[in-house]
Amino acid sequence: MISGDETAVIAVDGAEKSFGAVRALDGVSFSVRPHECVGLVGHNGAGKSTLVNLITGGLAPDSGSVLVSGMAEGEKFSIAGARAHGVRCVFQELSLCPNLTVEENTRITHPALKGLGWRRRARALIAGKLDAIFPGHGIDCTRMIGDLSIAERQMVEIATAFSESDTRVRLVILDEPTSSLDAGLAAQLLGYVRKFVSEGGAVVIISHILGEILSTADRVVVMKDGRVVSERRAAEFTVETLVGAMGSVVRARDARAPSAAAGEIVLTRKAPAGSGGIDFVARRGELVGLAGLGGHGQTRMLVGLFNAGGGDWVSPKDPRIAFVAGDRHVDGNLPLWSILRNMTISLLPDLTRRGLVDTRAEAEIAARWRERIEVRTKDMANPILSLSGGNQQKVLFARALATRAPVVLMDDPMRGVDIGTKQEVYAMLREEAAKGRTFVWYSTEMDEICQCDRVYVFREGRIVAELAGAEVSEERILSASFAEAAA
Amino acid sequence: MNALRMVFSKPWIWAFIAAGGVFFVTVMFTGGASTIGLGQAALTFASFSVIVGLGQMFVITLGPGNVDLSIPATMTLAATLALKVMESQNGMIFVGLLVALGVGLGVGIANYALIKALRIPPIIATLSSSFIIQSTAIWSNRGLRIRPPQWMADLTTQSLFGVPNVALIALGITLVIFVLLEKSLYGRWVSAIGQNMRAARMAGVPVDGVRFATYVLCAVLASLAGFLLASFSGGAALNMGTEYLLTSIAVVVIGGTAVAGGFANVPGIWGASLFLFLVVSMLNTYGASAGVRMLLTGVIIIGVIIAASRRRVA
Numbered sequence: 001m002i003s004g005d006e007t008a009v010i011a012v013d014g015a016e017k018s019f020g021a022v023r024a025l026d027g028v029s030f031s032v033r034p035h036e037c038v039g040l041v042g043h044n045g046a047g048k049s050t051l052v053n054l055i056t057g058g059l060a061p062d063s064g065s066v067l068v069s070g071m072a073e074g075e076k077f078s079i080a081g082a083r084a085h086g087v088r089c090v091f092q093e094l095s096l097c098p099n100l101t102v103e104e105n106t107r108i109t110h111p112a113l114k115g116l117g118w119r120r121r122a123r124a125l126i127a128g129k130l131d132a133i134f135p136g137h138g139i140d141c142t143r144m145i146g147d148l149s150i151a152e153r154q155m156v157e158i159a160t161a162f163s164e165s166d167t168r169v170r171l172v173i174l175d176e177p178t179s180s181l182d183a184g185l186a187a188q189l190l191g192y193v194r195k196f197v198s199e200g201g202a203v204v205i206i207s208h209i210l211g212e213i214l215s216t217a218d219r220v221v222v223m224k225d226g227r228v229v230s231e232r233r234a235a236e237f238t239v240e241t242l243v244g245a246m247g248s249v250v251r252a253r254d255a256r257a258p259s260a261a262a263g264e265i266v267l268t269r270k271a272p273a274g275s276g277g278i279d280f281v282a283r284r285g286e287l288v289g290l291a292g293l294g295g296h297g298q299t300r301m302l303v304g305l306f307n308a309g310g311g312d313w314v315s316p317k318d319p320r321i322a323f324v325a326g327d328r329h330v331d332g333n334l335p336l337w338s339i340l341r342n343m344t345i346s347l348l349p350d351l352t353r354r355g356l357v358d359t360r361a362e363a364e365i366a367a368r369w370r371e372r373i374e375v376r377t378k379d380m381a382n383p384i385l386s387l388s389g390g391n392q393q394k395v396l397f398a399r400a401l402a403t404r405a406p407v408v409l410m411d412d413p414m415r416g417v418d419i420g421t422k423q424e425v426y427a428m429l430r431e432e433a434a435k436g437r438t439f440v441w442y443s444t445e446m447d448e449i450c451q452c453d454r455v456y457v458f459r460e461g462r463i464v465a466e467l468a469g470a471e472v473s474e475e476r477i478l479s480a481s482f483a484e485a486a487a
Numbered sequence: 488m489n490a491l492r493m494v495f496s497k498p499w500i501w502a503f504i505a506a507g508g509v510f511f512v513t514v515m516f517t518g519g520a521s522t523i524g525l526g527q528a529a530l531t532f533a534s535f536s537v538i539v540g541l542g543q544m545f546v547i548t549l550g551p552g553n554v555d556l557s558i559p560a561t562m563t564l565a566a567t568l569a570l571k572v573m574e575s576q577n578g579m580i581f582v583g584l585l586v587a588l589g590v591g592l593g594v595g596i597a598n599y600a601l602i603k604a605l606r607i608p609p610i611i612a613t614l615s616s617s618f619i620i621q622s623t624a625i626w627s628n629r630g631l632r633i634r635p636p637q638w639m640a641d642l643t644t645q646s647l648f649g650v651p652n653v654a655l656i657a658l659g660i661t662l663v664i665f666v667l668l669e670k671s672l673y674g675r676w677v678s679a680i681g682q683n684m685r686a687a688r689m690a691g692v693p694v695d696g697v698r699f700a701t702y703v704l705c706a707v708l709a710s711l712a713g714f715l716l717a718s719f720s721g722g723a724a725l726n727m728g729t730e731y732l733l734t735s736i737a738v739v740v741i742g743g744t745a746v747a748g749g750f751a752n753v754p755g756i757w758g759a760s761l762f763l764f765l766v767v768s769m770l771n772t773y774g775a776s777a778g779v780r781m782l783l784t785g786v787i788i789i790g791v792i793i794a795a796s797r798r799r800v801a
Contacts, residue, residue: 306689313696323689331689334682336749345679346691352672359670399690 008033008069009171009202010055010087015064017050024050026226027064032171037193037203039217039234041210042246047226048206049388052173055204056089057082086170088161090177095157098146102126102156105145112166129159133192134185150180150327151294151444158189162196171202178212179415182293182444183478190216208419209445210239222246243419266438267321267407269305277462282407282438287429289452289472290442292481297461298442299326302409305440315349322346322400326412326442332396333384340366340380343395347403369398373424390417397425401432408432410441414448426451446474457481498743502758505741505791509765516772525768527651531719533760534657538712539731540738540756541664542705546609547739549698550681550748553609555705557594557617558735559728562713564624565590566723569714570633577638584714591710594620595703602702603695609702625725632722639718653715660708665753677701681748734763741791762791 008031017025025047032038042048053059054066057079066077068085096105103122107113113122123141130137139152148156154177161172174193178186186209193203193216207213213220214234222230222245230245237245263284271277280301282288290298302323309321325332334342344351344362351358351365366380373394377387384392393413400408414422429439429451443449455472457465457480465480467473494500510529514522539558546555565587573583594616601612634640643653668674676697679687688694712731717723740746741762742755766787770780 311691311693312688313693313699315691315693315696319691322691325686325689330683330685332686334679334686334690334749336682336745337678341675345675345687348672348675349691355672356666356670357672357675403691 008067010069011065011067012051012054012061013065013067015051015054015061015066017054017059017062023226025054025061028223028226028228030055030221030228032202032204034170034200034202035197036219037197037205037217039213039220040204040206040223041208041213041220041242042223046223046246048223049175050226051223052089052175052204052206055082055171055173056087084167086168087173088169088171089173089175090154090158090161091175096145096153096160099144101144102139102141102148105156106141106160106163109160110163110165125163125165126156126159129163130155133159133162134188149294149299151182151185154180155185162192169201171204172196173204173206175206176208176415177205178207178209180294180412180444182481183446183474184293184481186212208417208422210242210419214239214242246419263436267305267440269301269308271462275462277464278456278466280456280463282440284406284438285433285436286438286454287433287452288438288440289449289455290440290458291449291455291477292458292464294444296458296481298458299411300461301458302411302440302442306409319346319349319403319405321407321409322403322405324396324400324408324410324413326410326415328389328392328396331411333392335383335385337384338381339370339375339377339384339387339395342384343369343380343398343402346399350404365402369402373398373428374421390421393417394421394425397428401428406436407438407440410439410443412442412444414443414445422448446477449477450474497754499752499755499758501791501794502741502743502755502762505787505794506758506762506765509762509769513765513769513772516769523649525765527646527649528768529761529764530654531651532764533757534651534653535712535716535719536731536734536738536760536763537657537756538660538715539709539735540742540760541661541753542708543735544739544742544744544751544753544756545664545668545677545701546705547736547744547746548677548681548748548751549701550684553681553698553748554736555598555613555702555709556610556732557598557613557620557706558709559730559732560617560620560624561591561594561706561709562716562728562731563723563725564594564620564627564713565710566713566717566727567624567628567725570635570717570723571627573633573636573639575634575636577636580636580639583636583639587710587714588707591707592703594710595699595706598706599699599702603699621725628723628725632724634722635718640721643715643719653719656715660711661753661757668751668753673697673700678749678751681745681750683749734760737763737788741788763788 011031013029015025015028028047028051030051040048050059054061057077068077068082068087070085071077071081097108103119103126106122106126107118110122110125127141130139134155137155139148139155145153145156158174158177162169177189181189190212193205197203205213205217214237217234220232220234220237220242221228222242224246263286265281266284267282269280271279290301292298306321306323310316334345340363343366347365348357351361370380375387375394376391384395387395397413414425433439441448441452449455450472452472454466454468455477456463457467457477459481467476510525513525543555543558546553568590569583569587572586573579598613598616601607601616602609645652647655676692679690679692680694680697684694713728716727720727738756738759741759743752744750744755766784767780770783775783
């Protein structure tokens, strides 16, 4: 074990933490030294986020200790203390203020930027860091966060964490940093992480994309049920052994024949005249993927398709389109409600007799779906926000799949979902598609796009390529996404 | 013990505790002599607040920025036009009621048209429409004071087994609204919209239809309250609705409905309406001057809201 090392930037020793009856951490020892990038992996609910919260001072352990090098004896560890000692974190739940500009958000994390001209200095600071990490990012730092795409927001968040004003950054924790980034941006970030580490920094990276962890981290720590179950040099792991250590088995990708017997067309959208784009078509029983770099018009297309379905004034008798949100806090969760009510909202019209909701039928359906997608909760009456992010996402899936809608739109819904759950959802989508349902699936992850029968590649707000069956491959998609930029 | 804790965790309990406390203090002053009289008066006047408050509750539950400020003007116009049509004749009562409800329907449609078509925030839209409504009332009233039909006057001023008729009417409306909120699809939709309008839309909730229905419902309840109030007080007056602007919002907030939307509470409206009336009558009983009365009313309302909101956080 390395936890006793004197030079560690941060050393957690025997930490335990419980939330009510739930034991989130059960005696975890964890340390990070300079010149080191540590990968932290585990399923949803394995205790990773709790461990991160201990390190950033957001939570205090029930027992055990958290030590940051340079901290005075007996100094109380807190969020401010962690920051003062150079510990930064990029949270999975994006934490920027949407009503402020990029430079104003920079000011919040850097109190040292004060006095006249702070805007200019903040802009220089953040723009410089963005340029260093994501060359050619194209983000205007005077824009409001709320106007940026989710990928751009994540880029700003990452750049903010690495930027320095009064204190030196010694340890950066990246919690699912690439979940909203496309392959190109993710590669830029991981390259920067290696550079930062080689210059003496320390990084903890949490990701569900195991390839990323193996290629970037020096050492990998595997967590399961609140304990560290495995800790080795990254070179000693392969994706298979890593998944095995987490406790789930990689299933081979089902080789699929392209659906030759194309069904009837259920959804179309013409490309704007003169744009040179390709028309969008979806057929019955198809899994249609929307690929391309993040924020190139895929979400706008999905929202457009949904709104074209109508239902603003009167709920249609037969629902045509259901939607699975990716940005669940904005488009998905109804935060005051229980898990049950969040799950059933879309299918209520079917459960209504003479204007009144049949709550018994509602509870039955919810219980069935709870079992089918394995929502981890004791009681469906618990608030939706009591669930972990991945489980909230499962509820949103159930919300859409439980309806009778023949078309389901999915807006990169697998962010922050663990690999076991993903496999279950893939299987469920296949099964539903076989029954004649159509899925339109925007994803930033290549694995997911490769699950689709047919893929449209987006670039600059329009569809530039259509790939079907065996043509669907990472190389083809990347080359279509970058074609003009490379030329 | 557990049952007691459950009762105390209800958001409406504080409004009733406050109302009960004020009632007790007031009755103590008179040595118990006024118990029945005060109780009946409180039920009567609370009824009007309850009816408008229930409508406002739905509107506020639609989420931040949603509030109907046209309630006072709607009450006045509905009462004025209805009395004019009825011309104190008992045979015209039904027509008068239809006119009043028609006014509510029209106002609701106009309000949502302003909000939707012109994209005006609800506060501004309902405030500006209330000027137009009030002007129409002034124009059609022209200082006339028409007495309500005798049957209506009797109905609204008399009691059944000691309970004022208007309180029974308000209770009936409350039950309907309770079912609407807690059991119906519409109630679910309103609550969903109030929590996250965008998420509700993407989940298939017909957002425009529900919001439209809510503004209409609120205006119709306001017009009904105006109709009953004018019958009760012997005629319509141009300022008859004024006090219901603040009252309609205060009863919703004190009653335990979330100001930020998404969560509504029906029983609390009753507790809060009784409380607001009783505070004023308590201060009157103790001989407080108008200034002191206003001051204390404000302080007491703030106190109840703080007590209620603290319970909900815990």
